[in-house]
Amino acid sequence: MSTERRLSRRIPHLAAATAALLLLAACGSSSDDPAPAANGAKDAASGVKAADPSAIPTQDVVSAVAADPALQAELPAAVRTAGKLTLGTTRAPGTVGLPHGGEQNGTPIGLDVDLRNAVAKVLGIEWDVQYGTFPTVIPGVQNGRYDVGQDNFGVTADREKVVDFTTYLNDGQAFLGAESTPVDKVSRLTDLCGLTIATAPGSTFQQILTDGAGKCAALGKKPYKVQYFSDNATVLLGLQNGKVDVSFGPTLGVKYEAAHLPNTKYLGEISQTAVGFVTARNSPLAKALSDAVNKLIADGDYARIFAKWNLPGSGLAKSEVNPTPSF
Template structure:
């Protein structure tokens, strides 16, 4: 969901509704992916002609500021972090709202589920985030080389990623499909349901990995293979789906469900797999354990559930955060 971040997709209404999501204008797990993530999953500026949506539709309740710091969990952080009071967080900028529910930006302020979760974790640890922006493919390398202390971009837990970074999980996302009203399938349970169709997804994501791994399945059944087009910009994927150049978009379940609920003339086609999503840190960094314990504090204290309720995502959370759980991929 990887769940990879977050990314999205869709017409006439597009100018009106992409509007909806484009300022209502990413996850890859991810994100990534999952997606994600997002994402997984680049987030880019709105496509030409896409309008902004009514930001009043975005939930605004404060579910973070009342969260208290836990001195015992703060003590788990390295001394230099405690002394400086900050952790450098690498992520991607998500202009507009096409990357919701994971992340977006309204009037210059980051909003979204992932934003609330990371800010809640910072409150528990008694630190602030120094948010720095990269691109989806550069965040994990940036964590590896020390540019960032933590990476967050709806990164799904994968075997390959766990070789180079550690994960502290904070939600489950999945890999799901969105179609236009005219897409000739209503349900996707496996990749062979997509034979002969054109699929849009994000490069460098778990979505790409899944589609690449399954590329020969249609031919093995004597059916026309699916085609894949890669876009790092959510708005471009939306436009492609809306104008008929793309039959199906493939992205993180939470984002796809959000799109289906907010974008007319689209339909949720189904989810084919799920992935744990987490913050990423350098291998063997004590920060991963601190992040895990902070998420678990939020879970046991009820703040975690309140964040998910704000974004109307019941059943999408995790029962327990883990460091480096068994990967799905």
């Protein structure tokens, strides 16, 4: 989504489209894949109908998930007695955060929501969901405010120094640009030289941009600038009003935006990383969560959840605790 020049004019209709995306609960799409299955087609692995690209999917893929007493026994006795775990995350109003998370009629929806609720069913517990901000969830796990954190956290070496990870999907780092952008693909950070990039603070995206900050100057090019926004709707509006040239975010979300916002396009992914639940270092919860995810994979419930959100290629073959970070 980089350009060879800064976008100097507004992207036509993107403001209205952004507002429409925020209200998509009434008429939006669930598919962020550039080539969604035809309406009514079945996913070969799961037998579940693929998501209709003209509506947010409503299939119930969680209530039939069975509890596993052996996995429940892996939880600490206090957790089994209480029957719940505190989960820290961020609120995602509307549907701008899909496919990972959003709200419809006040009810949380999305891939991440279905996955965590299915894990809770396997472990025989409920989530006490509490909301923070992206930069505060991991510290909240460290200080004991939350038992588990979930907010599309990518596994990194720095994060694994302070918390444990239980992986539950793969995502990546990708770019969104205007349809009028003269560049159709971004494959390296130096494609972004001279541009203003919007991304989330405290994220893997910030780390990637910070680590690569000197690459443009090394080539004799003007460095890129980075602006940080904690709200994705603000990022999209910044793209619309010319305050930023490029938005940098999770691949699944960027593809979703490109599919639903007129006059935008998906420009590519530069890296991938595993995403996981976050728990305190050496907490027994990490293994219990991993075993629960693997139970969902083995039983086919995991595939059904991904088929609902039409996300081929994003699932894991196996959940791991503290895998080797990609960066």
